[in-house]
Amino acid sequence: MNKIYCPSLTEYKRRETIEVQIGEVPMGAHHPIRVQSMTTVDTMDTLRSVEQCIRMIEAGCEYIRITAPSIKEAENLRHIKAELRRRGYNTPLVADIHFTPNAAEVAARIVEKVRINPGNYADKKKFEVIEYTDATYQAELERIRERFVPLVRICKEHGTAMRIGTNHGSLSDRILSRYGDTPLGMVESALEFLRICEDEQYHNIVISMKASNTQVMVQAYRLLVQKLEEEGLKPYPLHLGVTEAGEAEDGRIKSAVGIGTLLEDGLGDTVRVSLTEAPEAEAPVAKALIDRYTYRAEKAQPIKPLCNIPIDPFQYHRRETAEVENIGNQNVPRVIADLSPLRDIQYADLKSVGHLYSMLLDKFNMNDLGADYIYTGDHPINFMLPNGLKEIINYVPWQLMEDQEHRHPLLTVKQYLQATQLHPKLNYIEADIHGITDELMERLKGDATAVLVLYTSNEHAMPELRKCFFRLMNNGVSTPAIIKRSYGALTADEMQLYASTDVGGLLIDGLGDGIMLGTELLPAQEKVAWLNTIGKLNNLSFGILQAARTRMSKTEYISCPSCGRTLFDLQETTAMIRKRTDHLKGVKIGIMGCIVNGPGEMADADYGYVGVGKDKIALYRGQTVVKKSVPADRAVDELIELIREDEKWIEPVQLEA
Ligand code: SF4
Numbered sequence: 179m180n181k182i183y184c185p186s187l188t189e190y191k192r193r194e195t196i197e198v199q200i201g202e203v204p205m206g207a208h209h210p211i212r213v214q215s216m217t218t219v220d221t222m223d224t225l226r227s228v229e230q231c232i233r234m235i236e237a238g239c240e241y242i243r244i245t246a247p248s249i250k251e252a253e254n255l256r257h258i259k260a261e262l263r264r265r266g267y268n269t270p271l272v273a274d275i276h277f278t279p280n281a282a283e284v285a286a287r288i289v290e291k292v293r294i295n296p297g298n299y300a301d302k303k304k305f306e307v308i309e310y311t312d313a314t315y316q317a318e319l320e321r322i323r324e325r326f327v328p329l330v331r332i333c334k335e336h337g338t339a340m341r342i343g344t345n346h347g348s349l350s351d352r353i354l355s356r357y358g359d360t361p362l363g364m365v366e367s368a369l370e371f372l373r374i375c376e377d378e379q380y381h382n383i384v385i386s387m388k389a390s391n392t393q394v395m396v397q398a399y400r401l402l403v404q405k406l407e408e409e410g411l412k413p414y415p416l417h418l419g420v421t422e423a424g425e426a427e428d429g430r431i432k433s434a435v436g437i438g439t440l441l442e443d444g445l446g447d448t449v450r451v452s453l454t455e456a457p458e459a460e461a462p463v464a465k466a467l468i469d470r471y472t473y474r475a476e477k478a479q480p481i482k483p484l485c486n487i488p489i490d491p492f493q494y495h496r497r498e499t500a501e502v503e504n505i506g507n508q509n510v511p512r513v514i515a516d517l518s519p520l521r522d523i524q525y526a527d528l529k530s531v532g533h534l535y536s537m538l539l540d541k542f543n544m545n546d547l548g549a550d551y552i553y554t555g556d557h558p559i560n561f562m563l564p565n566g567l568k569e570i571i572n573y574v575p576w577q578l579m580e581d582q583e584h585r586h587p588l589l590t591v592k593q594y595l596q597a598t599q600l601h602p603k604l605n606y607i608e609a610d611i612h613g614i615t616d617e618l619m620e621r622l623k624g625d626a627t628a629v630l631v632l633y634t635s636n637e638h639a640m641p642e643l644r645k646c647f648f649r650l651m652n653n654g655v656s657t658p659a660i661i662k663r664s665y666g667a668l669t670a671d672e673m674q675l676y677a678s679t680d681v682g683g684l685l686i687d688g689l690g691d692g693i694m695l696g697t698e699l700l701p702a703q704e705k706v707a708w709l710n711t712i713g714k715l716n717n718l719s720f721g722i723l724q725a726a727r728t729r730m731s732k733t734e735y736i737s738c739p740s741c742g743r744t745l746f747d748l749q750e751t752t753a754m755i756r757k758r759t760d761h762l763k764g765v766k767i768g769i770m771g772c773i774v775n776g777p778g779e780m781a782d783a784d785y786g787y788v789g790v791g792k793d794k795i796a797l798y799r800g801q802t803v804v805k806k807s808v809p810a811d812r813a814v815d816e817l818i819e820l821i822r823e824d825e826k827w828i829e830p831v832q833l834e835a
Pocket residue numbers: 738739740741742743744745770771772773774775776779
């Protein structure tokens with residue numbers, strides 16, 4: 179049995195952790211997974227901070243984090259706390275510290291918890307690669323110890339908790355020089371500080387490993403758990419988050435892919451969803467993600483434990499599969515839109531899945547989110563489909579069709595095992611875990627036309643589907659597989675979070691050659707509303723693929739959630755930049771509120787838009803600043819100019835409908 183990073187890959191169990199005392203709201207052990215968020219107003223504005231805290235508490239936050247960039251803000255936490263307590267709110271406060279140990283030492287005497295970033299607590303980033311010998315590295319660690327021990331002792335004395343919060347984008351030069359920009363570097367960055375805490379017998383600690391790249395983030399948390407165990411360190415609670423997730427739908431999908439993947443495996447004791455929106459909008463998203471696991475253990479159908487894990491959970495490798503038409507192998511994962519409940523599909527109906535029919539030109543145009551296949555079940559389409567879109571129909575009607583060549587059949591396992599007539603190039607076989615028998619696998623091994631469509635009705639869906647993949651891999655079956663999920667009466671928000679978790683959790687581990695999302699709702703009553711839901715599921719499929727970094731079909735925005743340091747209206751600015759650039763497929767743009775943390779945190783963005791002062795913006799190409807102080811009213815134009823210079827700009831095209 180391989181070593182794993184969580185209590186079980188098949189049964190839902192929360193990882194056992196120590197309890198951490200944070201004011202009146204303890205974390206970890208048997209306590210529920212906590213919701214938290216961070217204020218965005220200036221910490222020196224006591225009244226507005228208090229009012230925002232109250233809105234956040236009423237939206238469900240159980241801890242509130244507030245930035246303390248210097249001693250004066252740290253001191254002002256006293257007034258914010260006093261006013262909240264006076265108004266009857268006892269929610270623990272957390273001071274967020276970057277670069278300023280002296281502010282941390284003040285805050286630790288006032289609030290219930292301090293968050294430090296090990297990448298910048300005792301280091302200033304110079305983007306230098308430094309050659310360390312063991313002796314010089316050790317000397318660096320001694321320097322950190324000297325700087326950090328006073329804070330640890332204050333926390334111990336005052337009963338203050340601490341989060342050691344690593345960020346992928348702000349690792350120190352020391353860590354980068356030795357470990358590179360890797361999950362291992364992130365883990366080691368936290369462990370350097372954690373070992374000092376343990377030497378001081380201080381254990382009131384929570385750890386986080388955030389990144390805006392969901393693959394890196396998931397791998398880092400897993401590795402952290404394993405390293406804690408290997409080194410005999412205590413099982414500290416985990417604070418989960420995806421940094422700079424962005425706004426609206428994309429931000430929610432990305433958060434659910436990263437956070438949900440870990441929650442599925444029982445990891446995580448508190449969640450912060452970072453959206454470029456008002457902080458009170460974050461708590462309901464975090465709560466919706468968490469609530470899914472409240473009764474998971476009771477509702478899940480048992481899954482037999484695994485004997486062999488054929489993937490490396492700490493590194494991304496796509497499962498090796500054969501190429502069947504445009505599916506599997508090196509092809510991007512495909513999107514299949516499930517239109518099967520709809521009868522009599524018309525040209526115009528395909529607009530919902532990204533294929534727009536122009537009556538004027540009598541032709542279809544496909545947008546960037548055009549489905550690759552549509553599944554029409556028992557009701558084949560009676561017109562010619564546009565280029566780039568293919569149809570899948572059930573096996574029985576397919577057998578009766580005159581034109582079988584241009585449609586692909588979907589078979590049950592039983593039909594497949596008994597079939598005498600198949601499509602010569604591509605056949606879909608729908609199977610759940612019980613259908614993946616030895617007989618089926620033997621047959622699949624000799625069939626270069628088969629693509630599996632894996633589904634489950636288990637509440638513990640992602641782990642059961644993952645087990646299906648493991649079974650195929652352990653038996654040497656390289657048939658590509660589509661992940662199918664269908665949801666009943668859920669709200670659009672729930673569907674978005676659940677699908678992102680269920681499918682994203684597999685894609686993050688390189689499992690899955692496509693997505694097929696469907697709704698169990700019927701189009702009988704209101705076709706337009708139903709098509710609208712199908713359109714959302716289609717866009718969601720592309721969003722999940724992008725968030726799991728497996729297929730880029732739109733511009734990627736890495737925007738910070740904003741905080742008391744923010745120098746411009748992030749929501750408004752992000753919306754403005756998005757409006758002008760959202761047709762630039764695959765380009766990554768970082769939008770950061772301040773120069774202190776922004777450049778580091780936008781990680782692997784191609785371009786950066788960073789606040790440097792009042793109405794002043796710095797523009798970055800990768801990690802290099804190219805325009806230092808552009809007036810805010812010209813900054814978006816200059817950003818576009820920069821993209822143009824790099825020949826990555828394309829003019830937006832208006833599709834005719
Ligand atoms: S990058 Fe954004 S969230 Fe981070 S410190 Fe700066 S303004 Fe605050």
